[in-house]
Structure formats: C-alpha cells, structure tokens
Amino acid sequence: MRAPLSTLEVVRPRNLEHALALLHESQDGERLVPLAGGTDLYVSLNAGVVPGKRFLDLSGLRELRGVRRRDGGLALGALTTFSEIREHPGVRRRYPALAAAAAEIGAWQIQNRATLGGNIANASPAGDSLPVLLAFEAVVRARSVRGPRDVPFTGLFRGYRDLALESDELITAVSLPPLGRALHFFRKVGTRRAQSISKVVFCGLLSLGRDGRVDLVRIALGSVAPVTLRARRAEQVLLGARPSAAAAAAARAALLEDIAPIDDIRSDRDYRLLVSGNVLEQFLRTAAPRFVTR
Amino acid sequence: MSPAVTLSFTVNGRRRRVRVPPMKRLLDVLREDCGLTGTKEGCGEGECGACTVLVNGLAVNSCLVPAVQAGGARILTVEGLARRSRLSVLQRTFIEGGGTQCGICTPGILVTAYALLRRTRGRVPREDEVRAALAGNLCRCTGYQKIVDAVRVAARRTGTRRPGGTRGRSRGKKGARR
Numbered sequence: 001m002r003a004p005l006s007t008l009e010v011v012r013p014r015n016l017e018h019a020l021a022l023l024h025e026s027q028d029g030e031r032l033v034p035l036a037g038g039t040d041l042y043v044s045l046n047a048g049v050v051p052g053k054r055f056l057d058l059s060g061l062r063e064l065r066g067v068r069r070r071d072g073g074l075a076l077g078a079l080t081t082f083s084e085i086r087e088h089p090g091v092r093r094r095y096p097a098l099a100a101a102a103a104e105i106g107a108w109q110i111q112n113r114a115t116l117g118g119n120i121a122n123a124s125p126a127g128d129s130l131p132v133l134l135a136f137e138a139v140v141r142a143r144s145v146r147g148p149r150d151v152p153f154t155g156l157f158r159g160y161r162d163l164a165l166e167s168d169e170l171i172t173a174v175s176l177p178p179l180g181r182a183l184h185f186f187r188k189v190g191t192r193r194a195q196s197i198s199k200v201v202f203c204g205l206l207s208l209g210r211d212g213r214v215d216l217v218r219i220a221l222g223s224v225a226p227v228t229l230r231a232r233r234a235e236q237v238l239l240g241a242r243p244s245a246a247a248a249a250a251a252r253a254a255l256l257e258d259i260a261p262i263d264d265i266r267s268d269r270d271y272r273l274l275v276s277g278n279v280l281e282q283f284l285r286t287a288a289p290r291f292v293t294r
Numbered sequence: 295m296s297p298a299v300t301l302s303f304t305v306n307g308r309r310r311r312v313r314v315p316p317m318k319r320l321l322d323v324l325r326e327d328c329g330l331t332g333t334k335e336g337c338g339e340g341e342c343g344a345c346t347v348l349v350n351g352l353a354v355n356s357c358l359v360p361a362v363q364a365g366g367a368r369i370l371t372v373e374g375l376a377r378r379s380r381l382s383v384l385q386r387t388f389i390e391g392g393g394t395q396c397g398i399c400t401p402g403i404l405v406t407a408y409a410l411l412r413r414t415r416g417r418v419p420r421e422d423e424v425r426a427a428l429a430g431n432l433c434r435c436t437g438y439q440k441i442v443d444a445v446r447v448a449a450r451r452t453g454t455r456r457p458g459g460t461r462g463r464s465r466g467k468k469g470a471r472r
Binding site: 002005006007008009012035037039042045046047055083107110113193195 | 317
C-alpha cells in the first residue's frame with residue numbers, strides 16, 4: 001500500500017554548506033534522508049516503504065551539477081542526470097560504456113530525473129551505472145561538515161547496500177580517470193530492453209598491446225552478488241594472454257568463481273551464471289575476434 | 295500536523311498556485327489540486343509512463359516527482375496539447391491511425407511523443423527512434439505499431455511547425471508515405 005505522503009517533511013538547503021550542516025545536525029534526532037531525482041525513493045514510498053520522515057532536497061544545489069574536466073578525465077556532479085550523461089559529448093567520446101549504461105537505465109522519463117549520485121547512494125546490487133564506474137576505477141568525492149574526501153569506487157561497497165560513506169556525508173561528484181584507448185563494452189540483460197531491472201549487468205574494458213597480448217582488462221558485473229564486483233579471477237586469466245578460444249574458455253571458467261548469483265524474483269542462479277558467461281564471451285569477441293570459440 | 299508549502303508553477307501556460315504537502319506526488323497535485331485529470335496513474339512506480347508530463351520540457355513520471363521540486367516549473371500535460379476543442383495534429387493522427395484503444399496510456403504517450411517531435415523538429419524520426427523514446431510508455435492494447443506510425447505521420451504533417459500544433463493538414467493516407 002502507498003505510504004501517506006502528507007506527513008513527510010522536506011528541508012531545502014540554501015547551498016551545499018547548509019545542506020551538510022543540516023544533515024550533520026540531524027544525526028542525533030530524526031535523520032534527514034537525502035533526496036535528488038526521487039526515482040528510487042518514490043518507488044519505495046509508493047510501495048509503502050518509508051525510509052524516513054524528513055527529506056533533504058538536494059535538487060537546488062548548483063554545486064552538485066555539471067560535468068567538468070578534471071585531472072585529464074571528467075568530473076560529473078552528483079546531480080548529473082542520466083539524460084545529461086547519455087548526451088554529453090565528452091562522455092560519449094571518452095567513456096562510451098557510461099553513455100551506453102545511461103541510455104539503458106529506465107527510459108526517458110527516468111533518465112530525465114535519475115542522478116548518478118543517486119544511483120550510487122541507493123547502492124542496489126542491480127544499479128546499472130555501478131559496474132561501469134567500478135571498471136573505470138572512478139573516484140567518489142564525498143563531503144561532510146568535516147570537509148571533502150575521495151573514496152575509490154573499488155572500496156565503496158562493503159556489503160549488501162552498505163556504502164563506505166558516513167551517514168552525514170553527501171556524494172558531491174564522481175571523477176572518471178583517463179582510460180586511454182581501451183574498448184568499452186556494456187551489456188544489460190533484463191526481461192526487456194528498456195525499463196527492466198537487470199538480471200545481469202556487465203561492463204568490460206580491454207586493450208591489446210603491440211605484442212598482441214591483452215595489456216588492460218577490467219570486468220565488472222552487477223546483479224550477480226550482494227555487491228557490484230570486479231571479476232578479478234577472470235581479469236587475471238586474460239591479462240597478458242593472446243586472444244584465443246582457449247583464453248576465452250579459461251576466462252569464462254574463472255568468471256564463474258568470481259560471481260555468486262542467487263535465485264530471486266527477477267531471475268535465478270543458473271540463468272545468471274550462464275548469461276554472465278555468454279556476455280563475457282560476447283565482450284571478448286567484440287574486443288578481439290580471435291577470442292571466438294572454434 | 296501535516297506540513298504544507300505554497301508552490302507556483304505554470305501548467306499548460308497558465309499560472310497556478312497551490313498549497314500542498316511538499317512530498318505530495320506531482321501526479322496528485324495535477325489531478326486533485328489543479329483539476330487536470332487527463333494525466334493518469336498506471337503503475338505508480340515509474341514503470342508504465344501513463345503519468346508522463348513535461349517538466350521544463352523534459353518527460354518525467356509525475357508519480358515519482360515530489361510537488362516541492364515542481365515549484366517554478368513549466369509543466370505540460372495532455373490537456374495542453376489541444377487548443378480549445380481543436381485537437382493537435384498528434385492527437386488526430388492517433389485517432390485516425392488507431393494509435394489509441396482503451397486510452398489509459400494515451401495521455402502519457404502523447405506527451406512523450408510530443409517531447410520527441412520537439413527534439414526532432416524538421417524531420418521525421420526513424421521508427422527505432424520513436425520506439426526508444428516511447429520505451430518508458432507501456433500500452434497493453436495496440437501492440438505499439440499503430441502508435442509508432444501515428445507519431446511518424448504527425449511528424450510528416452507538421453514539418454517544422456510546433457509538433458503539438460493544431461493546424462497540420464489533415465490529408466489522411468496520402469501524407470503517410472514512408
């Protein structure tokens with residue numbers, strides 16, 4: 001049943017400093033729940049789950065908007081929407097896997113509202129941008145009344161929906177490091193192409209050195225474990241290997257050791273294991289045809 | 295005590311002022327406080343797109359938007375497409391081409407299609423573009439083909455004019471060349 005919305009309060013901060021102070025002060029009493037695009041929050045509310053009674057509306061904070069160049073890469077403000085990401089020329093050119101993910105998160109109506117910071121903060125193991133950010137080795141910039149700090153994406157997820165962030169910290173931006181010329185691959189598998197929550201979501205980066213061996217490979221998956229994860233065993237098998245059917249088969253076997261999918265309402269373990277392996281092979285043959293089996 | 299905020303915004307070009315709880319859904323503000331019941335609730339979880347409206351030109355699910363974030367916004371609902379009793383070209387091509395059946399999804403689809411035609415003004419969007427744009431709008435009657443066709447016929451008829459405009463030629467099949 002839908003939660004009664006008429007009793008919920010909203011606080012609208014003047015600026016980021018004000019927001020951080022309000023969030024910090026609220027820790028001793030009725031905690032403020034940060035609110036950005038609301039696309040996850042309202043699904044919960046409309047289903048009767050109320051994560052709090054007081055909300056901190058971040059939508060007016062200009063400090064959290066915009067895409068900038070930073071350290072040879074890009075810094076995306078936490079309030080950057082997936083529509084903005086999908087259409088941003090710099091993202092499309094240099095981080096095509098993220099542009100691809102942004103285009104498959106919900107549909108237009110969701111992409112126009114949902115934010116990158118919100119996708120991270122919601123910390124769903126099925127969050128579609130998360131494997132991409134993990135493969136990019138992105139850095140989350142968080143801020144509290146104590147100041148800013150950088151949290152590498154690699155250490156961000158401690159457990160199921162458990163972020164390595166303090167409850168009075170806000171995500172302010174996400175930094176994408178330069179990635180060179182690796183091939184970007186993104187694949188989301190759901191019940192249908194649009195709108196569905198992922199059964200398996202996959203991001204891969206791969207490049208070959210002059211000697212024809214894999215000199216960079218990163219593989220990250222969502223919806224196949226309690227957290228979004230890097231497939232380190234599969235990466236290890238591939239790094240330094242020459243593309244071959246044998247290498248692809250070894251990587252596939254290693255991948256099954258990396259992931260730990262479960263049966264749930266969206267899919268089951270066996271399907272996810274099979275599809276993860278299939279998507280890995282699709283990634284490899286997209287990156288280098290010699291990975292093709294046969 | 296229920297909190298309430300006073301909000302001003304425009305809906306279909308008309309200024310509105312409402313006093314509502316800040317987390318009330320924009321969908322309910324439009325239907326209950328503005329009396330605009332053209333916008334429908336389907337799933338209530340951002341899946342079906344029946345409640346689609348434009349906020350500052352962008353298609354959103356109004357069931358997922360808190361009222362407080364609509365303050366100062368320009369909102370367009372399905373009621374804003376027609377001029378008095380004169381339907382827009384898009385609405386007419388939906389009727390002529392069988393793009394609407396039971397009608398519950400139609401307001402949201404018209405609004406999303408309107409946003410698409412504004413983006414592609416001056417050319418006819420490809421079929422896959424229409425399908426991608428409407429991916430967040432579910433229809434359980436039509437099977438979608440007639441909706442997609444109606445959107446493309448409307449684009450052909452309006453040319454470079456405002457896609458929601460009411461003055462497009464009504465010349466039936468002749469104008470519907472692929």
